[in-house]
Amino acid sequence: MEDTSDFKKSFSLFIKSQTYFLKLIIKEHPKLFFLFSLLTLFISLLPPFIIYLNKELIDSISIISSNSNMLKTSIILLSIFFFLNYLDSVINLINEYIFSKISYTVNYVLKSLLIDKYIAIPLKEYEDSSFYDTIGLSNSAIDGNGVKVVQEVISIIGSMISAIGIFGTLLSIHWSLPIALFFSSLPGIIFLVMAKQKGFDMQREVSPDERELGFTDGLFVNRSVLKEIKLFNSGSFLINKWSYLFKKVRNKKMSIQKWEVKTQSFAALVLQISSLGVSIFLVLQIYRGDLSIGSYVALLTAVTAIQGIFGGIGGSLGNVFETAIYNNALLKILNYKINNTSDNNEKKLVDIQTICFENATFSYPKTSIKVLENVNLTITKGEKVSIVGANGSGKTTLVNCILGLYQLTSGKIKVNDIDIKEINITDYYKDISVIFQDFTKYKYTLKENINFSNETNDLAEGEIFESLKKVSLDEKVLTFKEGLNTYLTKEMPNGSELSGGEWQRVALARAVYKNTNFIVLDEPTAALDPIAELEIFNMFHNISKDKTSVTVSHRIGPTKLSDRIIVIEKGEIVEEGTFNYLMSTKGLYYKMYKAQSKWYDSESKQALTIT
Numbered sequence: 001m002e003d004t005s006d007f008k009k010s011f012s013l014f015i016k017s018q019t020y021f022l023k024l025i026i027k028e029h030p031k032l033f034f035l036f037s038l039l040t041l042f043i044s045l046l047p048p049f050i051i052y053l054n055k056e057l058i059d060s061i062s063i064i065s066s067n068s069n070m071l072k073t074s075i076i077l078l079s080i081f082f083f084l085n086y087l088d089s090v091i092n093l094i095n096e097y098i099f100s101k102i103s104y105t106v107n108y109v110l111k112s113l114l115i116d117k118y119i120a121i122p123l124k125e126y127e128d129s130s131f132y133d134t135i136g137l138s139n140s141a142i143d144g145n146g147v148k149v150v151q152e153v154i155s156i157i158g159s160m161i162s163a164i165g166i167f168g169t170l171l172s173i174h175w176s177l178p179i180a181l182f183f184s185s186l187p188g189i190i191f192l193v194m195a196k197q198k199g200f201d202m203q204r205e206v207s208p209d210e211r212e213l214g215f216t217d218g219l220f221v222n223r224s225v226l227k228e229i230k231l232f233n234s235g236s237f238l239i240n241k242w243s244y245l246f247k248k249v250r251n252k253k254m255s256i257q258k259w260e261v262k263t264q265s266f267a268a269l270v271l272q273i274s275s276l277g278v279s280i281f282l283v284l285q286i287y288r289g290d291l292s293i294g295s296y297v298a299l300l301t302a303v304t305a306i307q308g309i310f311g312g313i314g315g316s317l318g319n320v321f322e323t324a325i326y327n328n329a330l331l332k333i334l335n336y337k338i339n340n341t342s343d344n345n346e347k348k349l350v351d352i353q354t355i356c357f358e359n360a361t362f363s364y365p366k367t368s369i370k371v372l373e374n375v376n377l378t379i380t381k382g383e384k385v386s387i388v389g390a391n392g393s394g395k396t397t398l399v400n401c402i403l404g405l406y407q408l409t410s411g412k413i414k415v416n417d418i419d420i421k422e423i424n425i426t427d428y429y430k431d432i433s434v435i436f437q438d439f440t441k442y443k444y445t446l447k448e449n450i451n452f453s454n455e456t457n458d459l460a461e462g463e464i465f466e467s468l469k470k471v472s473l474d475e476k477v478l479t480f481k482e483g484l485n486t487y488l489t490k491e492m493p494n495g496s497e498l499s500g501g502e503w504q505r506v507a508l509a510r511a512v513y514k515n516t517n518f519i520v521l522d523e524p525t526a527a528l529d530p531i532a533e534l535e536i537f538n539m540f541h542n543i544s545k546d547k548t549s550v551t552v553s554h555r556i557g558p559t560k561l562s563d564r565i566i567v568i569e570k571g572e573i574v575e576e577g578t579f580n581y582l583m584s585t586k587g588l589y590y591k592m593y594k595a596q597s598k599w600y601d602s603e604s605k606q607a608l609t610i611t
């Protein structure tokens with residue numbers, strides 16, 4: 001159960017998120033929002049009026065047989081009664097429509113802002129599992145229509161107006177009626193709100209399991225996973241895992257529902273007991289001759305209406321509270337302050353001349369292991385640098401730090417003698433192309449996979465084709481029905497699938513097309529056959545002839561082409577120099593080179609003995 005300070009904190013966050021949503025709605029749809037509020041106010045005045053009308057109607061019908069004038073009055077009252085009921089439902093429908101329109105716009109704006117933030121937030125945040133919970137909650141705020149909080153609050157205000165009107169009607173009968181009704185409804189409302197809060201807390205506990213279940217669920221519709229399932233016969237393992245997670249999530253969710261059933265049943269009991277009490281009181285009034293039949297019927301309607309309204313307010317408050325928690329998570333992301341790698345930094349870069357690591361040490365967030373330790377390294381314009389080292393030695397991490405994706409734990413990285421933290425990162429990236437080992441294969445067209453831009457004029461298409469030519473994909477493109485507009489997935493009409501090596505070329509073509517002075521390749525040839533590998537290295541060599549390049553590779557042979565080879569072991573630079581120098585010192589690089597060349601050395605008697 002939340003303590004008072006937690007409740008206060010949630011409440012103040014709720015006010016903040018509520019104000020934010022309200023401002024956004026008013027900014028996007030001022031007129032519609034005004035109309036919505038006006039219509040809500042109008043329909044909130046209807047219930048007391050309908051109750052009063054009902055009383056008059058019943059009273060006139062009850063004397064219709066003794067007074068013929070009452071026939072006309074009854075028909076007029078009946079017509080008004082049904083017209084108002086009709087008006088009530090039509091206005092409710094119109095209000096739903098208006099709010100859907102408002103929701104679409106506001107959710108669009110919010111989602112756009114959220115995506116911008118997801119892109120700008122430093123990668124270190126994505127190392128923290130609780131950040132994924134915040135992301136999940138933020139998405140629920142949009143998918144689950146967090147903006148509805150405003151609708152709910154307005155409907156609560158409308159309900160209060162209705163209730164005051166109905167209370168007025170009750171008060172005209174007896175002063176104790178509205179007070180008794182209010183206090184007997186209140187416990188029910190409190191229980192409903194508590195149930196929602198408890199439900200949310202329980203839901204938060206389910207989140208990590210739900211994520212794993214979602215991931216596992218997705219495996220069964222992924223083509224490459226299905227292939228592995230068949231080959232490794234891992235079907236029953238995955239089904240068991242899925243079944244375990246499904247049951248775990250189901251049990252937790254069922255216990256949430258059980259709690260809700262219990263609390264809501266209790267709330268309903270309180271409401272019904274109060275209803276019974278009020279009804280008995282009314283019957284006694286009739287018994288004493290203090291009430292007419294019409295007043296009795298009207299009052300019963302009022303009692304039911306009031307209970308409905310309070311039940312509704314309770315439900316709405318609960319929803320508001322629940323959705324506000326999602327909205328608070330959304331605001332947390334939207335208000336995230338991007339301090340690092342800012343786009344607004346003044347220090348502009350035109351051309352990368354040097355990248356210099358000074359005593360650079362790095363640990364991934366929430367770990368103490370130094371993945372890079374005391375790295376000192378300068379890469380100068382035009383240089384071709386290769387980074388080699390065993391798996392997990394820190395090569396990709398070094399590249400990520402060069403790219404400013406992670407901040408060092410200590411030490412400095414300077415670009416053209418300026419601290420990387422101070423340079424304008426957008427400018428920096430304009431001068432860099434990167435091909436990661438795990439680059440994204442977008443299920444979009446070939447053209448979109450290469451140019452990442454909405455401007456696709458003829459000139460751009462010509463350049464894209466030239467880039468494809470440089471990576472020897474031009475012939476392949478000519479076989480595509482839709483040419484550059486062919487989707488690189490069979491899931492789309494006329495789409496085509498590419499092999500791993502062809503995708504690698506697409507990634508290379510992206511870099512060629514971007515035509516920057518600085519190129520980074522992280523394990524560029526992992527998916528290639530030996531001939532294609534040689535071809536790609538030659539291609540890359542040609543592409544990067546007049547450029548600065550940093551290549552991370554497990555293939556030692558092609559590093560011969562580099563001006564400088566850097567050997568990393570456990571996060572430290574242990575050797576550095578030209579191919580000839582490193583071979584002459586007979587250190588780690590020499591060992592790695594020999595180990596790989598033995599596979600190809602048919603003369604060697606100990607070809608497979610790695611020393």
Ligand SMILES: Nc1ncnc2c1ncn2[C@@H]1O[C@H](COP(=O)(O)OP(=O)(O)OP(=O)(O)O)[C@@H](O)[C@H]1O
Binds near residue numbers: 392
């Ligand atoms: N996001 C992360 N969080 C925590 N540790 C990480 C993360 N990414 C990598 N590491 C760890 O950092 C170390 C270096 O990883 P890195 O990917 O830089 O190695 P690498 O030399 O590129 O390896 P490979 O040759 O296998 O690609 C590894 O021990 C790895 O487990």
